[in-house]
Amino acid sequence: MTAQSHDVDVIVAGAGVAGLSAAVALSQAGARVMLLERRPYIGGRAYSYQHPALEETIDSQHVVVGCCTNLIELAQQAGMADSFRWYDELIFMEPNGQRSLLKPGPLPAPMHQTLSFLRAPMLSLEDKASVAAGLLRFLRGFPQDDAESFASWLKRTGQTERSIRHFWEPVVIGALNDNFESCSVKYAGKVFHESFLRSPQAGLLGIPAAPLTEFFSPIAALAERSGVDVRLKSGVDAIAQTADGRWQVRSNGNEYVADSLVLATDVRQSHNLLATLPASEAEKQQRQEAYERFVPSPITTIHLWYDRDVTGVDHAVLLDTRIQWVFTKSRIRRWPEERGSYQELVISASWPELEMGREAILASALREFETFFPAARQAKLLKSGVLKEARATFSVTPGLDRFRPQQKTQWSGLYLAGDWTATEWPSTMEGAVRSGRLAAGEVVGERRRFMAPELPATGLMKLF
Structure with a gap:
């Protein structure tokens, strides 16, 4: 030695x-x-790593939201602020082809997404009332105690079945990579307070462009x-x-x-x-x-390379399916059209997939993907890969804080x-x-010396 x-x-x-x-x-x-x-x-x-068989660089997609002030500040210090692609809208897609777009409008926070929310066909009027009543509970913040599960909160607040499937579930599972029973209301509430209510800037979606x-x-x-x-x-x-x-x-x-x-x-x-x-x-x-x-929670991603663009969108949330999110990385990374299209399909909280073989995961994912994007059936699939990350994140289970x-x-x-x-x-x-x-x-000797300031509330949220 x-x-x-x-x-x-x-x-x-x-x-x-x-x-x-x-x-x-x-x-x-x-x-x-x-x-x-x-x-x-x-x-x-x-x-990310170079896949030896595919001869492609792959990774599991990570995203940032505008309220991630410390990561954004660190990126700015490194001169890489332009390495994010920023989006102010979320596209929710149903298997029948129907799309709902949530994006800021002219109203002040916390009502900045109200107009697009009211027009969203993925929810009925009853569902929207249920969601609105739920979001109001996070208006002043979120619980500081992490004892209650989000599953318990959904039941206690009387959320409708469709509002759970088409709003609460895709957001919570996508953000926290776990099911409702294993997520505390504290951290689920933080997601909604910060990303949906506090300000339009806080809810911006940033996707790494490399x-x-x-x-x-x-x-x-x-x-x-x-x-x-x-x-x-x-x-x-x-x-x-x-x-x-x-x-x-x-x-x-x-x-x-x-x-x-x-x-x-x-x-x-x-x-x-x-x-x-x-x-x-x-x-x-x-x-x-x-x-x-500390319980690890897995993410499985399916990587697809086509000879042409088959989605027409940079990213989308998929409803009523096993795949939660689609990222068209070729569009996000600004590939030239002749280079083809690269899709990444994300399955969060993917415990069942850990027990499945590559071919079974790929076959299921392709069936679901083509349901939402029929153009993929006419395109040529050039390459495909599956990446399982068994310990992608940890579960913010109720009571974990202590x-x-x-x-x-x-x-x-x-x-x-x-x-x-x-x-x-x-x-x-x-x-x-x-x-x-x-x-x-x-x-x-100065705990918060290097911390970036939080984004300030805007609009009417300044009053809370």
Whole structure:
């Protein structure tokens, strides 16, 4: 084992979105930072890769909304603000071809989508009244207690069957990647308060216009320009606190020492590393109990390449089907027409698909896709692929908040980052950035120092 004598203030373990945001914040604040990542690429779970058989770069689609202020600010710092394609409308499609368009109109928030909502054929007048009554409950905010499930809330507030299928379900499952029983009202309510009520800008939909590893590369470049020593293929094997209170990290046979250590690894690796540190039996049992409360939730994506455009839309929400969302990546990425069309179909909370083979998933997805987009039957399918991500996110189950750890730990100089830590956000890229910035704030002794301001309410929402 080789001891390294690098003069480092902070080691950040993990170059996912959380680790990158922590490293950038600390380095820009004047700290000497080393960033260790076990993979040969940055981005963590938000990654893309070259599929060897397809000879195409694929990933699982991630989106941003306007209220993701920390991720957007980080992108601006990295000079990549133009890497998002921004949309102010959502298209809901039914199998019969009927479309509903939700978009801001001339009325002030929270009524800015009212006119398009009233015209939406996906809901009857009774359904719309049910949805409106439900949204009013989130007008002043959302519950700060996460004990109640969204399934319980839907039943308690008397939501109609069609309003659940055509409004609440596609939004909640798409945003939180789970079913109603496994989502707390706190985080479902946050989605509706922030994205549908607070302001038109807060609800803007941003879609990365490049594969995710390429998309996040400017942030890695920003880290390096800021002085971060980025080391790929350098996984953290063990951590220990030295006699003088510093932190020793073992990585690939080398040892590094720093005053502070930020573990920006996933919940499983973080738990395993923390389990090696001195603690009482009660503390170890408490950490084990907390770890077991984190339930991973899968996403399955189906990738289709056609010889022509078959959708005519950049993205759409599909109703009454297994596929929740369609992204026409060739349109989002502004491909020339002669290059053909690339579709990504997203199945959130895809536990059944984990047990299915590729051909069964593909056959089912093609049947459903062609129901909504009949033009696909006349086009030539050039390539297809299926990507299963078993641990894409974690479930924001009722009662989970008390098990999500703070960024500052019981060990002096040791901090945690990751979307699974206490951020007041669900498992999202914004939650990951916030966790990294909060951890960086704890390192310098000012928890919220690096946090971007929230978007202000507009219109009548200023009164609440």
